[in-house]
Amino acid sequence: MTSTALRGRAWKLLEMVTTPLLPSDYLDLVSPLRAGADLRGRIEAVHPETGDAATIVIRPGRGWRGHTAGQYVRIGVDVDGVRLWRAYSITSPTDRRDGRVTITVKAIPDGKVSNHLVRRARPGTLIQLDQATGDFVLPEVKPAKVLYLTAGSGITPVMGMLRDTEFDDVVMVHSAPQPQDVIFRNDLHDLVADGKLRLIELHTDTDGMLDIARLDELVPDWAERETWACGPAGLLDAAEKHWAEHGVPERLHTERFRPGVVVTEDGGGGEVTFSTTGTTVDADGATPLLDVGEKAGVLMPSGCRMGICFGCVTPLKAGAVRDLRTGEITEAEPGVLIQTCVSAAAGPCDIER
């Protein structure tokens, strides 16, 4: 018998010992970061960057496969007891010797996860991790000239790139409201002092927003540069238009953060898609999604129809729903299940049925 088969047998036996739990349920008690465990990480330090941004140092579990500069990682953090998942760009270089990775988080107003990470996260906390992903990355062949066009927290993936790979000719145009809002300002100025970066720092509170047409004046050879841009949608839209108009769209790489969820304010419903069966119907904001689905001929799991038995829970893949009992809005995130018998559409949504 091969050793893999032998190990498989041993594991089967162990499962018989621990049933109905799995051996990993017990191993997780002592070694949550071990190889073979669900991917997790431990927060080891939180370093403030600006008044509302901080860098989180994470020791990833043994299953971490590393990342490419510019990629992001999805993390699951328990905020007020609720596990919430968000994506953050990795700001550490790929060859960090201690194997730690960092993300840098800017607290956005009313942002549950970002405020928690910046202001309340403590070293020692376990978080859930996904493998790094994203194609906003540097090419394998080094371009001769590089431009980084960033604004606000859009600097985070680019910082990962700056720390990872040195180029001969790099210009960065970065916008932030005021000097003290510039994340990594000291690091950037160090790079400038070492002659590794030409930095154009714009302060929008005093200078106004960057007019993309000003690029000609700020970086005259911008069209010759391989450009990575990350920031608010307005900036990226303008950049894409500008690069296309000048016939060099292939030189521009952009990264857009998650688009906002459409939630209707007036309690109205929206278009409900039952994606597994390919059914789409209009729903009002007062009819339970269970009824909406059944009326549309979708085979919906159901139970007590009054919110007590949890027999109807179904994944919410996109959009948002409103709890008809409390008015609470639940937005789609991976792993979010809703009780369709007491939830109504709060804007367009996608139910996995």
Next chain:
Amino acid sequence: MTAIDPTAHLTAEQIEELGRELDAIRDEVIADRGEKDAAYIRKVISAQRKLELVSRGVLLFSIFPPAWLIGTAGLSVAKIMDNMEIGHNILHGQWDWMRDPKIHSTTWEWDHVSPADQWKHSHNELHHTYTNVIGKDNDLGYGIMRVDEDQKWHPFHLGQPLWNFINACFFEYGIAAYDLELGKNLHKRRRKNPEFRARAKAVGRKIRKQVLKDYVIHPLLSGPSFLTTLAATFTANLVRNVWSHSVIMCGHFPEGVQVFERRSIKGETRGQWYLRQMMGSANISGSKAMHFMTGNLSHQIEHHLFPDLPSNRYAEVAVKVRALFEKYELEYVSGPLPKQVFSAWHKVFRLSLPNKKPKVKTPVREQELIAA
């Protein structure tokens, strides 16, 4: 359904107001639910796993009487924790709000021969929706017992104290049979129903796994302590079964708890539903440890009003619920465990015999009973 309706003094408006007040209690807890609650269930789960691990470890040496005693006691407690405070409550969706896929009603499996999904259907859906409605809620006597005067007496019921005792000893098997609706499904035609066969198979799988684990693998691992470990796990299962059975009996069977006619729940409003839960459940009073070991089902009334609120909150909710009982002049059936167990058993004995005095029944009612 009892001769005197203890809710007769309430007007329809009062019942709806009561419903609104209960909704407000629920909303308060939900708004306040958070980190502390999450930490609580995680701590309980972790403690249960450690206790089970240590107890099973000690039982490896169960050939020595002190090890047998300690290991058996630990394993009994661990099994009770698994079924009561952890399993029952997670399977109710009480912790789904944490969005932790490992502590979720859709993924949890417990140390019980009834598979989680089958139990969720018969318990969460049927029992909690139709609480104490004769003919709808099979928990009312589990289909084998007569627990209310208005249920028809049959000579079979003479043996119900014995059935109930046997059911207590092998309670998890009783529950599995009950979830399968075995009595109904063993009829020739239904036996072949593919849906029933699939469910029966799932139960068989779980029984096989549990028996293998408790009565073969762990005793074998104990080597020379084979027989004593076997006795220990059997005892732990027995203790867990008798304990759960006692707690469950106290929830709906003690004297003073109401049962309802099928007809009475037609077009039931939210307030009326709440009222039925209030009148159909009974509590056990006692210490914190007592509440914990019952999985907080000692707060059965609160659990039936709010089956999806985290169990660690029932104690604080109970104070407010009790105040509402007083305000609306309703009887809050509660008492210490021995008293409630005695009361429930007393009823089992009493109703094993036909009713003493034939009650005067209206023709409508008679028809209803025949229909039921």
